[in-house]
Amino acid sequence: MSKSFVKLTFQDSVATLTLNRPPLNVLNIEMMDQINSSLLELKGHTELKVLLIRGEGKAFSAGVDVADHTRDKVTRMIQVFHRIFETLRLLDVIAIAAVDGHALGGGFELAIGCNLVVAAESARFALPEIKLGVFPPLACVVLPRAAPRRKAMEWILTGEQISARELESFGLVNRVFPDAEFEAGLEKFVDAGQASTDGVLLRRVRGSAVQGGEPVPARVDDPGRCPGGDPVLHRKTGAQVARHLRLSLLFVGALAAAGCSSNTQQADEEPVEPETAPLPVSGLASQKVALYPITMVVAERQLDWGELMGSREEALQMADSMIAEFLTERVPEADWVMPSELRRLARQAPGILPDPDRMGTALLREEFITQVPDPLRSQLRNMTGVAGDRYAVIPSALGFFATEEEGIARAELYMVVVDVRKGFVEWRTTARGEGDDPGDALWEALRALVPGLP
Numbered sequence: 001m002s003k004s005f006v007k008l009t010f011q012d013s014v015a016t017l018t019l020n021r022p023p024l025n026v027l028n029i030e031m032m033d034q035i036n037s038s039l040l041e042l043k044g045h046t047e048l049k050v051l052l053i054r055g056e057g058k059a060f061s062a063g064v065d066v067a068d069h070t071r072d073k074v075t076r077m078i079q080v081f082h083r084i085f086e087t088l089r090l091l092d093v094i095a096i097a098a099v100d101g102h103a104l105g106g107g108f109e110l111a112i113g114c115n116l117v118v119a120a121e122s123a124r125f126a127l128p129e130i131k132l133g134v135f136p137p138l139a140c141v142v143l144p145r146a147a148p149r150r151k152a153m154e155w156i157l158t159g160e161q162i163s164a165r166e167l168e169s170f171g172l173v174n175r176v177f178p179d180a181e182f183e184a185g186l187e188k189f190v191d192a193g194q195a196s197t198d199g200v201l202l203r204r205v206r207g208s209a210v211q212g213g214e215p216v217p218a219r220v221d222d223p224g225r226c227p228g229g230d231p232v233l234h235r236k237t238g239a240q241v242a243r244h245l246r247l248s249l250l251f252v253g254a255l256a257a258a259g260c261s262s263n264t265q266q267a268d269e270e271p272v273e274p275e276t277a278p279l280p281v282s283g284l285a286s287q288k289v290a291l292y293p294i295t296m297v298v299a300e301r302q303l304d305w306g307e308l309m310g311s312r313e314e315a316l317q318m319a320d321s322m323i324a325e326f327l328t329e330r331v332p333e334a335d336w337v338m339p340s341e342l343r344r345l346a347r348q349a350p351g352i353l354p355d356p357d358r359m360g361t362a363l364l365r366e367e368f369i370t371q372v373p374d375p376l377r378s379q380l381r382n383m384t385g386v387a388g389d390r391y392a393v394i395p396s397a398l399g400f401f402a403t404e405e406e407g408i409a410r411a412e413l414y415m416v417v418v419d420v421r422k423g424f425v426e427w428r429t430t431a432r433g434e435g436d437d438p439g440d441a442l443w444e445a446l447r448a449l450v451p452g453l454p
Contacts, residue, residue, distance in 0.1 A: 006019065050190055060123070062104045066132075094193045098119075108125045108139065125162045143156065151170065286333065287334060303400060320339055364394055380392055396414045
């Protein structure tokens with residue numbers, strides 16, 4: 001019979017999940033499987049308002065077992081570890097990490113993956129992975145969102161210990177209590193959580209708040225997301241890991257595939273223009289999908305297309321019409337809610353629903369944006385919630401650029417798909433096409449979104 005590494009107890013509206021592998025509560029695959037089973041069990045307890053996660057013995061958790069980082073185990077390890085955070089996000093409770101002792105590596109990530117963190121004065125945190133030639137996947141995504149970027153890099157690149165007070169000063173720990181007062185302080189903190197309202201509203205509040213402690217919804221357990229196609233945590237020198245990390249942190253969220261071998265292009269190589277990523281039709285099929293109007297159309301002056309494009313309003317209307325026509329014709333699998341319908345809804349609820357033509361969606365053309373910032377995030381959630389389901393397709397900007405061939409221009413259409421419930425950009429691409437007038441160039445760019453059709 002396998003040993004139980006997790007204890008789950010209930011008192012009133014509080015569930016306590018205790019990591020029970022003392023003295024250090026090192027997380028192995030079997031233990032993480034038990035954590036996931038315990039979290040799923042909570043879904044049947046509708047009376048719960050608080051989940052308290054703590055450790056038995058002298059540590060919260062010293063992280064994931066090094067023995068489970070081998071080539072034959074690492075894929076499974078990443079899967080069960082990441083599933084903990086996916087399940088936490090689905091629970092209608094406030095998750096509180098109670099850290100008394102050390103929280104290292106995966107233990108640190110587990111703590112900041114909760115909604116709130118309470119720590120004892122003597123508690124110490126660290127991300128020692130860098131000293132082993134790897135780096136912590138979830139921390140690399142979460143910390144740059146929750147703390148100043150340079151501070152986050154310091155914690156990740158040095159692996160040095162961090163005091164509870166320092167993390168409190170950056171908002172990563174909510175309360176720090178003297179060791180002798182930790183249990184009493186924790187009890188009062190949990191009581192405050194119990195006084196909150198029903199679980200459904202709690203979940204909505206957590207979903208709408210911009211929480212640095214919430215991991216992004218990219219899958220670290222999918223080898224296809226890894227640049228090298230191999231999820232094994234290859235050993236690297238500290239300098240190699242640091243270089244890889246510095247490059248990756250420029251685009252927050254790309255590190256969800258952390259631990260994969262790096263195929264980063266050398267700085268002195270000629271940049272390769274990426275191909276258009278096809279629209280994720282299967283993910284949109286049979287759903288009500290809100291198509292937002294485009295809010296930015298620009299052209300290089302040397303094209304002298306002013307007469308062809310007309311006024312700004314005429315250019316936007318032309319682009320909107322062509323995009324709507326194309327998607328209706330070429331992607332019938334989705335139930336499209338067109339820009340005209342979004343405008344009608346906004347007119348019916350002024351002051352409640354935003355004007356879709358004035359929402360600032362053009363900022364989503366920037367590749368580094370993986371989480372939609374407020375107020376745009378709230379606007380998209382409100383509008384899409386009324387008009388559609390959970391996904392918004394947004395043509396964020398359209399540009400026309402001169403080519404070496406006289407009279408021919410290249411259209412570049414920046415498009416994203418946003419999961420409005422989570423606030424994340426789930427897909428993005430730049431569709432490109434060439435033509436001798438704006439309409440032809442845009443149509444060719446649109447055709448690249450759904451390849452294989454005439």
